[in-house]
Every structure is written in structure tokens, then in C-alpha cells.
Amino acid sequence: MTYSLQVNNLNKTLSGFSLEDISFNIPSGSIVGLIGENGSGKTTTIKNLLNIMKKDSGDVIFWDKSFDNHEITIKEELGVVMDEIFFPNNFTPIMINKVLNNTYKNWDEEKFFSYLEKFKLPKDKIFKEYSKGMQMKLSISSALSHKAKMIILDEPTSGLDPIIRSEILDEFLDFIQDEECSILFSTHITSDLDRIADYIIFIHEEKIVFSKDREELLTDYGVVHTTEEELDKIPKKLILRIMKNDFSVSVLVRNRYELSEQFIVDSTTTENIMLFFIKGEIL
Amino acid sequence: MKALIIKDFLNLKHIIKSQFQILLVFIALGFITKNLFFIISILAVLSISYNLTCFAYDENSRFYSYGLALPINRKDIVFSRYVTSYIVFLVTSMLILLLTYMNSIIFNISNYFISITLLFVSVLLIAIFTPIAFKFGLEKAKISMIFSVSFLPIVLINIFKSLNLNINLNSLYLKIIPMIILLIVSFVSIKLSTIIVSKKDF
Numbered sequence: 001m002t003y004s005l006q007v008n009n010l011n012k013t014l015s016g017f018s019l020e021d022i023s024f025n026i027p028s029g030s031i032v033g034l035i036g037e038n039g040s041g042k043t044t045t046i047k048n049l050l051n052i053m054k055k056d057s058g059d060v061i062f063w064d065k066s067f068d069n070h071e072i073t074i075k076e077e078l079g080v081v082m083d084e085i086f087f088p089n090n091f092t093p094i095m096i097n098k099v100l101n102n103t104y105k106n107w108d109e110e111k112f113f114s115y116l117e118k119f120k121l122p123k124d125k126i127f128k129e130y131s132k133g134m135q136m137k138l139s140i141s142s143a144l145s146h147k148a149k150m151i152i153l154d155e156p157t158s159g160l161d162p163i164i165r166s167e168i169l170d171e172f173l174d175f176i177q178d179e180e181c182s183i184l185f186s187t188h189i190t191s192d193l194d195r196i197a198d199y200i201i202f203i204h205e206e207k208i209v210f211s212k213d214r215e216e217l218l219t220d221y222g223v224v225h226t227t228e229e230e231l232d233k234i235p236k237k238l239i240l241r242i243m244k245n246d247f248s249v250s251v252l253v254r255n256r257y258e259l260s261e262q263f264i265v266d267s268t269t270t271e272n273i274m275l276f277f278i279k280g281e282i283l
Numbered sequence: 284m285k286a287l288i289i290k291d292f293l294n295l296k297h298i299i300k301s302q303f304q305i306l307l308v309f310i311a312l313g314f315i316t317k318n319l320f321f322i323i324s325i326l327a328v329l330s331i332s333y334n335l336t337c338f339a340y341d342e343n344s345r346f347y348s349y350g351l352a353l354p355i356n357r358k359d360i361v362f363s364r365y366v367t368s369y370i371v372f373l374v375t376s377m378l379i380l381l382l383t384y385m386n387s388i389i390f391n392i393s394n395y396f397i398s399i400t401l402l403f404v405s406v407l408l409i410a411i412f413t414p415i416a417f418k419f420g421l422e423k424a425k426i427s428m429i430f431s432v433s434f435l436p437i438v439l440i441n442i443f444k445s446l447n448l449n450i451n452l453n454s455l456y457l458k459i460i461p462m463i464i465l466l467i468v469s470f471v472s473i474k475l476s477t478i479i480v481s482k483k484d485f
Contacts, residue, residue: 014484047348050352051351052351053484080349084348085344088340098293099289103286103355
């Protein structure tokens with residue numbers, strides 16, 4: 001398997017916050033979702049990958065090249081979308097085109113304006129007059145117009161209505177048609193991942209909880225609804241998290257088919273798994 | 284770096300457009316009052332304020348986070364800001380010197396010494412302000428600017444007084460020493476900003 005990105009033992013300490021030994025891989029040709037609640041470290045991880053924040057230690061390798069030694073050449077092949085405004089408010093797409101044309105060697109002006117047409121974004125309207133959805137579409141148009149091999153997006157769909165979200169997700173699926181290309185995007189809207197992601201990286205309290213193939217994850221994990229008394233019948237090695245209420249206990253288990261003879265094991269969703277890890281207890 | 288300079292000037296284009304007519308009114312007023320010094324001092328203030336404006340736009344749009352995700356070095360972010368500031372300064376300096384010349388020719392008022400002092404102070408303030416803005420952000424840098432404008436002249440005057448120098452306005456030293464001071468201060472300022480930005484988390 002070839003990787004677009006390999007991250008090994010990335011560490012970063014800020015006041016009251018510390019990313020610890022973050023390691024994960026992004027296979028070429030895949031869409032990877034980085035999930036976690038607000039403040040879990042998703043944005044900090046992305047900023048450290050890109051040297052927007054200075055990492056304390058760790059290796060970041062894009063296409064077998066060390067980011068520390070090839071930062072500019074690697075960034076030529078990366079498209080980045082941050083979750084906030086990216087150009088001054090008074091900029092029009094025409095002005096953004098002028099700046100990015102002088103930034104990227106492979107900037108494709110025609111492609112950029114064709115995206116604007118596709119997304120129905122007026123060329124001469126200033127950025128602050130755009131809606132949040134239009135701003136995100138403009139940001140994505142910029143990230144896709146310089147023959148990037150990988151797109152990194154920080155919360156691209158948060159705050160957008162379902163129609164715009166769907167349009168954006170379709171664009172990601174189009175981008176990934178070239179098997180050399182890959183996408184890493186952070187989100188807490190797990191339904192978006194259920195639609196397009198191949199892999200899920202779950203980050204919680206500044207640590208990676210798991211990094212898994214999404215289909216394997218949903219096949220492997222399940223939820224057992226039982227009582228406190230019955231709980232002992234589930235082998236401890238299979239229990240990942242439990243959530244109790246007054247009448248029953250919900251248990252997130254792995255290797256769910258091992259339990260299917262004794263219990264009714266429900267299939268689960270990415271959102272449910274995330275909830276169990278955040279709200280649940282360890283036995 | 285070229286892209287960043289273009290970005291700064293695209294930002295300034297809006298401001299310059301809106302201020303141009305006001306400047307024309309002040310020039311007209313200068314002709315009516317038969318003294319262009321007021322517009323000269325406004326231009327000196329503007330030469331510094333454009334630097335502030337560039338920082339304001341970048342901070343409001345959190346441009347540095349995005350800019351550093353582009354194929355741009357941290358050094359380029361620093362150098363481009365100084366290049367923009369010095370280009371703006373050069374243009375306003377030429378206007379200031381032209382207006383000072385007009386003031387002396389048309390109205391017989393010689394402001395050369397004060398005009399050149401204003402230009403000297405402008406470069407000095409840009410050099411002080413820029414590393415502070417990179418380190419602490421625009422708001423704190425503005426406070427440092429107000430502090431510098433209020434106290435720098437007093438400090439400088441007291442230094443000159445304590446040195447008990449007999450200053451001859453036409454002396455060669457008075458023309459060369461400020462230039463050397465500016466070069467040193469600007470070099471230190473650029474070096475400091477580069478170190479600050481190279482270590483900063485955006």
C-alpha cells in the first residue's frame with residue numbers, strides 16, 4: 001500500500017493542551033475523516049502537519065518525502081481549506097485569483113473560474129458578501145485549482161445546509177477519482193463520513209483512539225443493550241465502553257459476531273462509536 | 284513573496300482610493316491657507332498607517348494560518364511586509380518632498396528639516412511597530428506605537444541635550460548619521476521579526 005501521508009509520533013504542547021504521540025497513515029486514493037469533539041485536537045493536528053504551528057517532535061512524511069526538508073515542494077501539491085475566512089473580507093475571487101496565480105506554480109486560472117461557474121459564485125462580489133456556504137465553496141475552488149494531489153480540510157461542512165454539504169461531498173468524490181489523490185478532512189458531522197470516508201481516525205482528549213477502515217469498523221463494532229446483572233457474561237476483552245442509565249446498560253463491543261449467539265448485538269454508526277468513547281465509561 | 288506583496292497592495296488599493304479625495308481636499312486647503320505643511324504631516328502619518336492596515340486585514344481574516352498552508356516561507360511573510368511598508372514609505376516620501384519643495388517655491392516656507400525628520404520618525408516607527416505586531420498582534424502594537432509617538436521625541440531630545448552637541452543643520456553628520464541609524468534599526472527590526480515569525484504558532 002502506498003501512502004500519501006504518514007505521521008509518526010507527532011507531539012505538541014500548548015498551555016493546558018498537549019497532543020501526544022499522534023500517528024496515522026493516509027493511503028493514496030482514499031478519503032480519511034478525522035473525527036473528534038470540539039477541542040479534541042483536530043485543528044491543532046492539521047496545523048502541526050502543515051507547519052502552521054511548530055511541532056515539538058515527530059515526523060510528517062508526504063509521498064515518502066519529509067515535510068521538514070521539502071516543505072515548499074510538498075505544499076505545491078497540497079490544497080488546504082481552513083474552517084475560517086481565508087482572505088481579507090474585501091477580496092473578490094478575481095483578486096484571489098491574482099494572488100494565488102503568483103503563489104502556485106501550477107495554478108490553473110481556467111479551472112478556478114470554471115469552479116466559480118459550477119458553484120454559481122459571482123467573480124466580482126467581495127468575500128464578506130458571500131454566505132458561509134459560498135465562502136466554503138470558494139475556498140474549495142481555490143484548493144482544487146492547482147493540480148493538488150491531496151486536499152486537507154478543517155471542518156469544511158460545519159455550519160452548512162445539507163444541500164451545500166452534499167454538493168461539496170460530491171466534489172470530494174470527483175477529486176478522488178484519480179487514485180493518486182487523497183483527502184484528509186476533519187469534522188464532527190459523522191454522517192458526512194458515513195457517505196464518503198474510507199478510513200476514520202478518531203481523536204479524543206488530544207490522543208488518537210483508533211485509526212481504522214470505516215467498513216471494518218462498522219462491521220467489527222456493535223452495541224449490546226443489557227442489564228447490570230448480564231454485563232458479566234460479556235468477555236471483558238470485547239468491551240470497549242459502557243453507558244449506563246437507570247434501567248439498562250449499553251455496551252460498545254468489538255468482534256461483535258463472537259457475541260451474536262448469546263446477545264442481540266446491534267450494528268452501530270460512527271456517531272454512536274464517537275459518543276461511546278466520549279461519554280462512556282471503561283469497565 | 285510576490286503574491287504576498289500583491290495581496291497587501293490589493294488591500295491598500297481600497298483604502299488609498301477612499302483617502303485620495305480627502306487628500307486632494309487637504310491639498311486645496313493648503314493652497315487656500317498658503318501653507319502645505321498640514322498635508323505633509325498627514326502624509327507622514329499615512330505612510331505608517333498603511334503598515335497597520337495590512338496587519339489589520341491579515342489578522343481579521345486570520346490570513347497567516349491560510350498563508351502558511353500555501354507554498355510560502357515564514358521568511359517571505361516577514362520580508363513581504365517590510366517590502367510593502369518601504370514601497371509605501373518611498374511613494375509617500377516622494378510626495379512629501381515634492382510638497383515641501385512646492386511649499387518653499389510657491390509660499391516661501393522652508394520645511395525641509397521638519398519633513399525629513401518626519402520621514403526619519405516614520406521609518407523608525409515602522410521598525411519598532413512591525414516586530415511587536417508579529418509577536419503580540421495589532422492591538423498591542425498600536426499601544427506601542429502610541430507610546431513611541433508620545434515618548435520617542437522626548438527621549439531623543441533628551442539624549443541629544445545630554446550629549447551637548449552643537450548641531451549644525453547643514454553638517455554632513457546630520458545627513459549621514461540618521462541614515463546609518465535607520466539602516467541599523469531596520470536591519471535589527473527585520474531580524475527580530477524573522478526570529479519571532481519563525482517560532483510562532485499561528
